[in-house]
Amino acid sequence: MDVVWDRPEPTGRAALTPLSRAAIVAAAIALADAGGLDAVSLRKVGAALDAGPMRLYGYVATKDELLDLMVDEVHTEIHIPAHTDWRAALGAWAHRTRAAALRHEWLVDLLGGRPALGPHALAVGEAVLAAAATRFPDIDDARRAVTTLRAYVNGAIRTEVGELRATRTSGLDTRDWQATNGPYLMRVLAEGNHPHVARLVADGTDDDPATAFATGLDIVLTGIALR
Known part of the structure; x- marks a missing residue:
């Protein structure tokens, strides 16, 4: 099994809605700040980014990984x-x-x-x-x-x-x-x-x-x- 910290982001043809792990994490944090962790799911994050949840799985495999990424991002403030x-x-x-x-x-x-x-x-x-x-x-x-x-x-x-x-x-x-x-x-x-x-x-x-x-x-x- 790999870990999200070592996994490269997907590459390929450009999409109408560009994605990145950083954009996904920022959207998830915004949702959590507004509505708590219950407001966070890959489907809801995808909707916030105008992208289907299946596209997100190339960047983040599970909600637990997403939560780990969110916590790590907050550490930039400490x-x-x-x-x-x-x-x-x-x-x-x-x-x-x-x-x-x-x-x-x-x-x-x-x-x-x-x-x-x-x-x-x-x-x-x-x-x-x-x-x-x-x-x-x-x-x-x-x-x-x-x-x-x-x-x-x-x-x-x-x-x-x-x-x-x-x-x-x-x-x-x-x-x-x-x-x-x-x-x-x-x-x-x-x-x-x-x-x-x-x-x-x-x-x-x-x-x-x-x-x-x-x-x-x-x-x-x-x-x-x-x-």
């Missing part, structure tokens, strides 16, 4: 700065991954699965490991540091995007949600069985998503540095 210290580099990777996920919410549904092996994803992975290796020369220690950080980043942005989706689905913003659920929650807390939750509700700070992400990231990076 640039790791060179000539900086390891913590700044890993922090930049985390923030830029979050920004990419907020631009392309479907990305969170594809994080944490099989390793991304496309050329752009591999370049980002190399830069992240190289930065970690300046602090942890043992490659397994560098891997563990990156894996720990990636677990935080993936979980944090999944939570943030999940809340955005829930707000859109319910039609309730934060104030509306609190007005709907507040009376029930206050009644339960008044029973005294959840003192720490009650303290959080009464005295806790409601950070905005960007602040919450940055604060958690600082905690994780500090822990990695101490290790």
Whole structure:
């Protein structure tokens, strides 16, 4: 079996609607940005490009391949700065991954699965490991540091995007949600069985998503540095 990264694009007579793997990926990303991954199929991408789905199979054999190509293309938006210290580099990777996920919410549904092996994803992975290796020369220690950080980043942005989706689905913003659920929650807390939750509700700070992400990231990076 070959892989899409090594497979050449079809050649032959010119068609009325020129195709390329890059055009197919761009159309698929546009569909996903507008309607999520359910809006992406080879048939729908073909329709967006005014081309029959059978023509697409010469460039992309399956939907899984198309998703892999889409993820790799998004990695072009995640640039790791060179000539900086390891913590700044890993922090930049985390923030830029979050920004990419907020631009392309479907990305969170594809994080944490099989390793991304496309050329752009591999370049980002190399830069992240190289930065970690300046602090942890043992490659397994560098891997563990990156894996720990990636677990935080993936979980944090999944939570943030999940809340955005829930707000859109319910039609309730934060104030509306609190007005709907507040009376029930206050009644339960008044029973005294959840003192720490009650303290959080009464005295806790409601950070905005960007602040919450940055604060958690600082905690994780500090822990990695101490290790």
